[in-house]
Structure formats: structure tokens, C-alpha cells
Amino acid sequence: MRPTVDMTAYQPQTLDKKALKALYSSDQAFKILLDEFGSRQRNQQVTQLDQLLPRLSNAGKGVARADAINVLRKLEEAGCGKFLTGRKGHPTRFEWQYDLVSVAEVATGEVQVVEEIQPAPQTGNGDEPVVEEVVLPEGAIEHRYQLRAGWQVTLALPSDLTAR
Numbered sequence: 001m002r003p004t005v006d007m008t009a010y011q012p013q014t015l016d017k018k019a020l021k022a023l024y025s026s027d028q029a030f031k032i033l034l035d036e037f038g039s040r041q042r043n044q045q046v047t048q049l050d051q052l053l054p055r056l057s058n059a060g061k062g063v064a065r066a067d068a069i070n071v072l073r074k075l076e077e078a079g080c081g082k083f084l085t086g087r088k089g090h091p092t093r094f095e096w097q098y099d100l101v102s103v104a105e106v107a108t109g110e111v112q113v114v115e116e117i118q119p120a121p122q123t124g125n126g127d128e129p130v131v132e133e134v135v136l137p138e139g140a141i142e143h144r145y146q147l148r149a150g151w152q153v154t155l156a157l158p159s160d161l162t163a164r
Helices: 018-027 028-038 049-058 066-079 101-109
Strands: 046-048 081-084 093-096 140-148 151-158
Touching: 018 028, 018 066, 018 101, 028 049, 028 066, 028 101, 046 049, 049 066, 066 081, 066 093
Parallel strands: none
Antiparallel strands: 046 093, 081 093, 140 151
16 A cells, blocks of 8 residues: 655745755765655655665665664755654655755755655545555566456566466
8 A cells, every 4th residue: 555645734844954964974874865866757745764764775885774764864964854753554755845866955055945845745535545656676577457447456566476
């Protein structure tokens, strides 16, 4: 099940650019994660910890889970978004208030202006949750199955999956 994002319940902060730059220059785990975010081709509203850690590990830039959580908490303190600990089946994640690529560029000093993310419009009567796109891990294939009208199931499976 994909996570839902309720950005209306979050009270935004002002982005602390000085803190981002200081953390980038002094904290190795912070630098690794921000470099990963800056290398993205597309932005995300939500970064799931359980998807981020394997991506870093596959790139040879492994970061301990506790260090990654610490970085996400520091990003929240700097006003980049909201860190949410996974509970009741929801993954541990970071919900971005600002464009994650430009946050990384601000931390490295490449740019001074960062764009705020505009929440995706809701459909229907406004009571339906907004479902965000999940970036698949490398080597995974997304399979979709129409369970019934209006209910589609999506699975991410390894491309080399066998019966064994």
C-alpha cells in the first residue's frame, strides 16, 4: 500500500539555509544523503527510508539506519519538511516541503533559491487521500493488477524473480 501525504496538517517552517550549509560541511552522513538527493532526475514529495537505504548501499555509499534517521530529523529542524516515524503499517519517511534537489543545491552552495513543493490536487470530493508516486529500487519491475473497478493493486518485484 502506498503512503498518503497530508501536507495540510503540517505547519511549514522557514528554510534555514545556514544550517543546511553547516551540516553539509560538517556531517558525513548528511553530505552523503544530500548528494544523493541532488543527483535525482525527478523530485519527490515523500522519501521513504526503506527505499533510500538500499539505493545508497547499491551505490557504495552505505549509511547506517540510525545516521539516516538523524539526517532526516536535522532536515526537519532546518525546515525542509516533516520526518515521520513509521507506525501502524506506514513506512518511516520524510515529507518534503521544498524541492529536494534544490535543497541539496542550497546545502552545497550551488543555488540560493529553493522552490516550495505544491501539494498535488485532490480528486473527487476532497475526502480521498493523495497518493504519491513511489520510486522503485534499481532492478525492480512494477506489476499492476486491476482487482475490481476503481481498485488497482501494484506490486514491486525483482526483475530476476523465479519460482524458486
